[in-house]
Amino acid sequence: GQNIDQPTEMTATEGAIVQINCTYQTSGFNGLFWYQQHAGEAPTFLSYNVLDGLEEKGRFSSFLSRSKGYSYLLLKELQMKDSASYLCAVREGAAGNKLTFGGGTRVLVKP
Amino acid sequence: EPEVTQTPSHQVTQMGQEVILRCVPISNHLYFYWYRQILGQKVEFLVSFYNNEISEKSEIFDDQFSVERPDGSNFTLKIRSTKLEDSAMYFCASSERLGTSDIYEQYFGPGTRLTVT
Numbered sequence: 001g002q003n004i005d006q007p008t009e010m011t012a013t014e015g016a017i018v019q020i021n022c023t024y025q026t027s028g029f030n031g032l033f034w035y036q037q038h039a040g041e042a043p044t045f046l047s048y049n050v051l052d053g054l055e056e057k058g059r060f061s062s063f064l065s066r067s068k069g070y071s072y073l074l075l076k077e078l079q080m081k082d083s084a085s086y087l088c089a090v091r092e093g094a095a096g097n098k099l100t101f102g103g104g105t106r107v108l109v110k111p
Numbered sequence: 112e113p114e115v116t117q118t119p120s121h122q123v124t125q126m127g128q129e130v131i132l133r134c135v136p137i138s139n140h141l142y143f144y145w146y147r148q149i150l151g152q153k154v155e156f157l158v159s160f161y162n163n164e165i166s167e168k169s170e171i172f173d174d175q176f177s178v179e180r181p182d183g184s185n186f187t188l189k190i191r192s193t194k195l196e197d198s199a200m201y202f203c204a205s206s207e208r209l210g211t212s213d214i215y216e217q218y219f220g221p222g223t224r225l226t227v228t
Contacts, residue, residue, distance in 0.1 A: 006152055042202055042219040043219050044219070048214045077228040089154075097144075098144070099146075099154075101153050101155070
């Protein structure tokens, strides 16, 4: 089976930068996704990595190292609306294309 | 922007009753999924569906669960005899294709909160 670990909670100040780490153990790796989830709402797609390196998308960047089973999501210029849970999810290369999620990291942005 | 829709937003049912959760995936998407999230826990995969058949299912998706695409737009999840532990938020998702080297991210619907009493 898969094992995906990420910190439970992080606190940061408005305007600052926060880095959310995710480690995973899986077979048949076929991509790592980051989703944002506000309380009581659906996950929304943020970023995707399948090759090693950094992907930048506005204020959000995500990094992947397949050899280390490691990814991080970097949130820059934090805004109050960024307070949410951030979910790391690994896609396997099996027929079903399922996503296996970590427990999520709740980020609290303070003024 | 196209989106996945789900009905109802909240369903309350008694233990042992059957429930059907409904989803309308994005119209040009070919792959459909159900996930669930028990309150305070992680999102868990239930089943994926393509070309009118199940592609993959998890251990959670036992004989009490079934999925169907009854027409060209709806995708349903049926739980035959609900248990207390089935109480969760159920998310439907869809993707344009299978991801290989391309993204083909899964788009999630707003969820149906199922409460079994």
